[in-house]
Amino acid sequence: MDIVVEKITKVYGTQKALDDLSFRVKTGEVLGFLGPNGAGKTTTMKAITCYLAPNVGDITVGGISVKKDPELVKKRIGYLPENNPLYLDMPVIDYLSFIGELQGVVKKDLPARISEMVKVCGLTKEKYKKIGELSKGYRQRVGLAQALIHNPDVLILDEPTTGLDPNQIIEIRDLIRRIGQEKTVILSSHILAEVEATCDRVLIINKGKIVADGTPDELRKAAQGNEILRVGVEGADRQVVYDAVKSLVTVSVVDLVSNNNQLLEVQSSAGESSKKAIFDLCVKNGWYLTELVSIEKNLEDIFREVTKEN
Amino acid sequence: MNKIWIITKRELSSYFDSLMAYIMMFIFLGLSGFFTWWYGSDVFFRNIASLQSFFGVAYWTLFIFIPALTMKQIAEEVKTGTIELLLTKPINDWQVVVGKFMGTFLLVVIALVLTIPYYITIANVGPVDHGGVITGYLGLLLMSAAYISIGIFASSITSNQIVAFLLALIIGIFFQWLFGMLAMAIGGVAGNILIYLDLGGHYDSITRGVIDSKDIIYFASIIFAGLVASEIALVKRNLN
Numbered sequence: 001m002d003i004v005v006e007k008i009t010k011v012y013g014t015q016k017a018l019d020d021l022s023f024r025v026k027t028g029e030v031l032g033f034l035g036p037n038g039a040g041k042t043t044t045m046k047a048i049t050c051y052l053a054p055n056v057g058d059i060t061v062g063g064i065s066v067k068k069d070p071e072l073v074k075k076r077i078g079y080l081p082e083n084n085p086l087y088l089d090m091p092v093i094d095y096l097s098f099i100g101e102l103q104g105v106v107k108k109d110l111p112a113r114i115s116e117m118v119k120v121c122g123l124t125k126e127k128y129k130k131i132g133e134l135s136k137g138y139r140q141r142v143g144l145a146q147a148l149i150h151n152p153d154v155l156i157l158d159e160p161t162t163g164l165d166p167n168q169i170i171e172i173r174d175l176i177r178r179i180g181q182e183k184t185v186i187l188s189s190h191i192l193a194e195v196e197a198t199c200d201r202v203l204i205i206n207k208g209k210i211v212a213d214g215t216p217d218e219l220r221k222a223a224q225g226n227e228i229l230r231v232g233v234e235g236a237d238r239q240v241v242y243d244a245v246k247s248l249v250t251v252s253v254v255d256l257v258s259n260n261n262q263l264l265e266v267q268s269s270a271g272e273s274s275k276k277a278i279f280d281l282c283v284k285n286g287w288y289l290t291e292l293v294s295i296e297k298n299l300e301d302i303f304r305e306v307t308k309e310n
Numbered sequence: 311m312n313k314i315w316i317i318t319k320r321e322l323s324s325y326f327d328s329l330m331a332y333i334m335m336f337i338f339l340g341l342s343g344f345f346t347w348w349y350g351s352d353v354f355f356r357n358i359a360s361l362q363s364f365f366g367v368a369y370w371t372l373f374i375f376i377p378a379l380t381m382k383q384i385a386e387e388v389k390t391g392t393i394e395l396l397l398t399k400p401i402n403d404w405q406v407v408v409g410k411f412m413g414t415f416l417l418v419v420i421a422l423v424l425t426i427p428y429y430i431t432i433a434n435v436g437p438v439d440h441g442g443v444i445t446g447y448l449g450l451l452l453m454s455a456a457y458i459s460i461g462i463f464a465s466s467i468t469s470n471q472i473v474a475f476l477l478a479l480i481i482g483i484f485f486q487w488l489f490g491m492l493a494m495a496i497g498g499v500a501g502n503i504l505i506y507l508d509l510g511g512h513y514d515s516i517t518r519g520v521i522d523s524k525d526i527i528y529f530a531s532i533i534f535a536g537l538v539a540s541e542i543a544l545v546k547r548n549l550n
Contacts, residue, residue, distance in 0.1 A: 046394070049398040050397075050398060051394055051397055051398050051547075052547065052548060053548045070402075071400045071401075071402070072400075074398055074399060074400040075400045077398070079395075079398045081391065081394045081395060081398070082391075083391055085390050085391030085392040085394060085395050086392065086395075087324075087392055088390075089324060089327055089328060090324075090327075094323075098316065098320055099399065101316045102313065102316055102396075102399040102400065102401055103399060103400065104400060146395075
């Protein structure tokens with residue numbers, strides 16, 4: 001079920017939280033929503049789930065507009081809000097049954113759905129406990145279970161792994177990936193590794209605008225620009241090596257790595273690779289090549305680059 | 311309708327889960343029973359089989375108790391964020407508000423049903439004005455519904471339960487006394503409007519046994535206005 005966000009603008013007082021934001025998510029896609037705090041991630045999710053109405057623009061979920069038929073849109077969405085609010089005084093089973101009824105799960109299917117969710121989310125031992133007695137990790141699972149209870153086509157998760165320990169994070173990520181195979185998923189995070197591990201596509205927003213959009217690989221490639229190599233050569237004086245490398249045709253800039261006097265950072269000219277030329281140079285002069293590594297930008301660098309203050 | 315009932319069920323069971331319902335029933339039944347049978351102008355002292363003192367006590371107990379029952383209804387959901395959870399389900403703001411209203415109203419109905427044994431026993435002691443009892447109960451139900459609606463409104467405009475409680479009580483005091491007092495002091499057209507707003511007067515005329523459409527419309531409009539105002543307070547998140 002496709003989600004189409006079309007030119008939405010949301011203003012809080014004098015502050016623009018979303019500024020003419022447009023994107024679409026295709027069926028079966030897991031979209032990672034990245035951005036610094038206050039970028040508009042949560043506001044966008046609240047708009048898709050019909051909690052907040054955008055001032056301008058429209059959102060359709062599977063072709064249904066949030067303005068025309070919010071109830072139908074909400075039926076199709078499973079939503080885990082930020083901070084995972086829950087009724088702490090309710091037992092897990094009662095809570096899931098309450099949400100299931102609200103989501104319009106047919107009465108005779110409800111017990112089966114609840115026990116399936118309890119199993120999928122690993123809550124078997126905790127199902128009769130009050131939610132208030134559960135640890136944070138288990139509460140998060142209850143949050144996921146309630147989002148999935150009516151088997152929605154679209155899943156929207158606002159920072160699903162905050163406050164979990166590393167084991168729980170991996171479990172929840174696995175769960176999201178498994179679910180994501182057949183559903184449209186949007187998840188927000190500011191942990192980049194998480195987005196890289198779970199998402200097919202990444203959308204970075206800043207100040208209510210999209211600043212980057214693509215698969216993690218595409219983003220890396222786009223930000224990469226020219227090839228950068230870290231080169232370590234021994235067997236000659238550093239200055240000699242520096243001059244020789246600099247004189248290669250494919251090389252545009254050579255930097256000395258300050259804390260290690262045998263290492264150079266070599267930037268090739270656009271579209272060229274200098275790996276072969278450097279290797280040949282060493283062979284010709286009888287130098288030892290101790291290191292030849294291409295430096296990749298990771299998502300963290302890209303994130304910082306596109307969201308930094310000007 | 312089905313959606314409203316789901317909310318009502320949850321509200322009602324949360325009263326019973328949190329002991330609130332038991333405390334309320336205990337004090338309500340205890341106080342009204344005590345004053346009906348034992349103390350002050352009770353049936354034996356006056357030698358009249360009447361539920362007069364029961365209705366009087368029940369009225370004041372409910373007046374104090376209802377704000378305590380309604381104070382958390384929306385305020386707590388806003389504070390813990392569960393309101394977002396609720397409103398992103400296929401249910402609209404109006405259904406949530408009405409569901410919560412019905413939940414508290416049903417609790418009051420249960421409390422009043424449990425006082426029917428008082429009526430039966432008194433009726434066995436001597437001749438009771440059956441019509442007066444029925445309108446007495448009707449008056450209590452209408453007055454409770456009006457204050458529940460006001461209480462939910464108070465709860466919808468703040469996320470602090472104590473503020474919601476005090477606010478509901480203050481609005482209640484206006485409807486209970488201050489409008490009537492001001493009407494006496496001011497007089498004229500404004501005075502007439504204030505007399506109409508005075509809840510006590512409408513309650514008295516119903517319990518006297520006169521079921522006038524004017525009074526029913528009065529209570530219905532207070533209930534409706536309170537619920538609409540609460541819905542507006544919820545929808546307000548979308549206004550800038």
